[in-house]
Each structure stands twice: as C-alpha cells, then as structure tokens.
Amino acid sequence: MGHVLPFNSDPHRETRELMPWLITGRLEPEERARVEAHLAGCEECSHELATERALAQQVAGLSNATGTSWATMRARLDTAARQHTLPPAPQPFRRRFTLKQIGTVLAAQAALLAAAVTITLRIEAPTAPYHALGSTPAATGNAIAIFRPDARESDISRLLKANDARLVDGPTAAGAYVLCIPEDRRAKVLDRLRDSAVVMVAEPLDTAALK
C-alpha cells in the first residue's frame, strides 16, 4: 500500500466517526487505510472499536417479525385505480353565457368542422397505394426497454437496427418501450442492449404481462 493520507483534523474523532463503516466493510480503501493506520497506534480507539462491534452486532441482530401485507396493498391499488378512472365531478358554471356568445361559439365550431372535413377529403381523395399502419397485423412485443433520458434518437435507432430489434409500442406512462426481437436471439440481444450506454433497462416480456 502506498502513502496513507493523514486526517484533516482530530484523528481520534475522525476514526470514531468512520468506525461504523469500517465494521460493515463499507469504507473507501483510502479511508480504511487511514483508519486502520490510526487504530494500530491508538489503544483507546482500538478499545472503542471493540465496543462498537458489539453494539453493531446487537443492532443487526434485533428481531423484527413482520408478515407481508400484499392483500392490503392490492386493495389500495384497486382503490387508487378506481379514483383515477372516475369521471371528474361536474363543475358548476361560473357565469352564464349570453345567447349571443353561445351563437358565436357554435358558429366557430361549425367553421372548424367544415375546415376539417375539407382537409380530410383532400387528403383522402387520391387512393394511395399503401396500407395504414393500423391495418397490418400488430407486431407482438417480447421485451421492454427504458432508454436513458439523454439518449439520442439516432443512437437508439442504430442500436435497434444492429440487433434486429423493432419498437412496437410505447412509450408507456413509465417511459418504457415495447420491443419485438427475434425469439431465438432474444436473450443475446437483450444482453447487448443492456451493455449499451443508451439503455437503462432491457427485460424479456411475455405479452400476458402487459394485459
């Protein structure tokens, strides 16, 4: 081991502050070296360490019998889901509209509707030799992925192409995308996706899990 950096202030105090994480093995190597170097030459702190170990052992050994309460949790989720799907309570009119105002609104809506119909007819007039995306059989996703928020679309696209994976759905409310990967290569492709810098999570998925 190389040179051990000295403590910034009181070595006894700093040693005692770091002792708990020396005991649990959670100190950085440098800190550990520093604390151990001090302990080697300080009888008082070494005695303190022995007492601290006893305390740590007792705290870790405190029993805490608990049963899981999934039934209660599930009931709360159901309640929350019902609350989300309830229609909003009707709001009382804050003011009454005059007949003239209602007429103006209706006229504006009629004008918008007419414009929309015109645009739609113009778009649909020539019979295009293509199929709408919705008319093709829906691709079935067999994996999900969450991309890093700062990932560029071009990087994601390149990654998916290189691995013969396609986006078939998403983003979900949680920002996850459903992918379609050739079944025989799914595990390997998922591993490659996980290794990529733009992917946070890539997991296999059965369609049943999404229903």
Added chain:
Amino acid sequence: MSDGGVVHRPTDVPGSAPQPEDVRLFARVCARDMDAFEALYGLYHPRLARFLSNLLHRPSLVEEVLNDTMLVVWERSDTFRGASKLSTWIFAIGYRKAMKALRRLDEPVEDRGMDMRLSEEAAPDAPYGHRRTQEALRAALGRLSPDHRTVVDLTYFHEMGYREIAAIMDCPVDTVKTRMFHARRHLRRLMDGELADWL
C-alpha cells in the same frame, strides 16, 4: 404471478454481470406488470418494514407508511432515472413518507436538545439480564431521535455506506457521520452496563 408464478429471468451470458432481481422486476413494473409488482413488494417488504419500524416506532403506522411508499413506486415508476440504486430510491421514498407521518403526529424529527436532556435523565433501569438485552436495545433506540435511529439502522442492519444513507436522507455526507457519531454516544449512555456484558 404470470406463467404460473415464475418470475422472468433473463438468460445471463457468461462474462456479463446479471442484473439484480429487484431491477429485473422493476423493469416489468414500469410496463405495469402487477405480478412483477407483487414480487417486488415481497422482496422489499421485510427490509422496508424493519426500516420503518425502527424509524417510526409505532407498529400501527408501519404498514400504512410502507404501503404509501410502494404506492409511489407503482404510480411514479417513471421518475426513477437510474441515477442511484433502486433500493436507495425506494428507501428515500420510505424515509420521506415516514417523516411526513411523524410530522402529522407532531413528532420532533430532529431532536437537537437531546445531548443535554439525556445527561439529566436517569439511565434505563439497570442491570438488564441477557434475556432482556434486545428489549433494552430496542427501548434505547426508541429514545433516540428518528434521524439518529435511521442512521444506526441503515448502517448496522441494512449495511449501507454513508453516501447511500445521505442520498436516502437527502442530507450531506458529513451530517450522516455526525448523526451516527452522536447516535452511538447516546446509545452507549442509555445502554450503560449492557455493552460490557456483550464484549
């Protein structure tokens, strides 16, 4: 659970580090997979229950706060960006929910006057027999402030490093070290005599 209760496990390729179980489940939770959420709930329940029991010291509140925490995990899974470990994120939610619950009860969350008051109070009835060691320690922990209890439990039971604890408690690293230092001092004072028997 889907597929007859089998949790999906990606095939681990030799040489690549397998993802932790909780991360695998969470990915499916993000896709609104309720079976995965149930499994994640089962995975975290013992640790969260222990953490919250210690922090709250009110058994009646533990389940409510635990479920509040997991409800956030389910409903706000999109807010986890992977900047910390998943467990750190979940424990941080639990910590915030617990502190909120304590504030509702008008519980002092940071007992700054503890140093002086403890020195004036009589130590718990001593000596304790070995059979009562755990009760004595539990009682002593109960006399600490919630923040002090939290650092002790996260350090010694959950074996977390001080950086992770700082992330959970949303405070500077030095604050964690100081809280732990004082918490241990209080515990020793409260457990006077007991510690000598353990050595």
